[in-house]
Amino acid sequence: MKNDKDKIARFTPAERVNHWVLALTFILLALSGLVFFHPSFYFLNNLFGGGVWARILHPFIGIVMAISFAAMFFKFKGENVLTPGDREWLKHAREMFEGDDSHMPEAGKFNAGQKLLFWLLLLCMALLLLSGLIIWRRYFSNIFPVWMVRFASLLHAASGAGIIALIMGHIYLAIWTRESMGAMLYGYVRRAWARQHHPAWFRQVNGEEK
């Protein structure tokens, strides 16, 4: 596949491994966090060996996710800087969802939607990490005043629900945009795919090649 002229490298093996570590820890965190979120999700505790195990495991998995996210952040932050063209892209996003992407400004390696997601995820992760440490009763909560633990509980629940919604959208768009899953699984995309979805990036890569 690597030597296929028809393909372009999109993600390195290290980027892919880290992405899937992040994905796995996220799913475990979402499922274990929802256990405490509302009684209607309490049954999910069975996936972790009971409520006590869910309570013990969740914050430790959170630490792993935070480290993995930090790695991804530093790797991709340069490519996610929003540009004036991105504003234009977002304005036309609706048409794209309707099925007409003929008016979309040319996206680079990441389009404006992906960039926006990137920064929103950063916000949620930062809030979740900070508030998560404060509500971690075993090690930390007792050193904080109770009003702070209360505020952190509220913030953690809100940003947890927020990040779950964001990732649900992220997963859907990865399914909706055919072949993009392959980029994260195998690292390569077809040239035609790149030309279609990320034309500016396509030209950039082509220019480098020539």
Add this chain to the structure above:
Amino acid sequence: MALQSLDIKRRSATTTPPPGVRKSPEVAKLIDISKCIGCKACQTACMEWNDLRDDIGKTTGIYDNPRDLDENNWTVMRFSEVELERGKLEWLIRKDGCMHCGDPGCLKACPAPGAVIQYSNGIVDFHEESCIGCGYCITGCPFDIPRISKKDAKAYKCTLCSDRVSAGVEPACVKTCPTGAITFGAKEEIIHHANGRIADLKGRGFANAGIYDPEGVGKTHVMYVLQHADKPGIYSNLPENPGISPMVSLWKGAAKPLASLALGAVAAGAFFHYVTKGANEVSEEIEKEFENEKR
């Protein structure tokens, strides 16, 4: 931790009615601070009945001993020296412990089904077997009462001797109190008794004597007679207007089922977008262009 019961009024993290065919009359414990001599017999009786033994602690130079509530000490006497009028020192001793709120913050915050229950008699009880050790009860409590054990990571607090009460006897602290400062009975009767005490105190010059049975937490099933009911804060920071914090109400309120529905809506929205609009594929035009290039 009490026995199986059929008079459960509320059960934590439960959206259907708990077993409640049996109704028990509302009870209350009254702690008359004006009669308390700080002997700590109630602390001892509590440990004895509940069979709890703390490790020997350290003296810190004040009467409070142990210094705080913990998993082995469900009630502690808090001593404060107050001079409201110059030259007139008052030694105010408050027996601290669970207030058994009508609207318990611990129960509201608890995410584990059945770990906190409230009986129709008003007692709020922890079922440690269902407790997952998250500490949300501490976050929810307006009186800073529950404690998580360092050993087993379960939450503990005063049960108002729910086991004794269900068998028709008074809590151990009440039974042992040598001055009659702690009384127990049907809430109505206990309030009647408290009013008599307050009239007596007023007659002795305590113009602001009153009962502590705060509205903000739906009233309580442990009440105090205070010589200075206008200043509860002087009794080792007894809160003046306790209530479930608005932050806890927001965290545990309607926002959560709504957020859960919203998450479901995102999933459904995505699915129906796919069904109605189809996948986002590479256009045929571009495919052809690349086909030609290859040849």
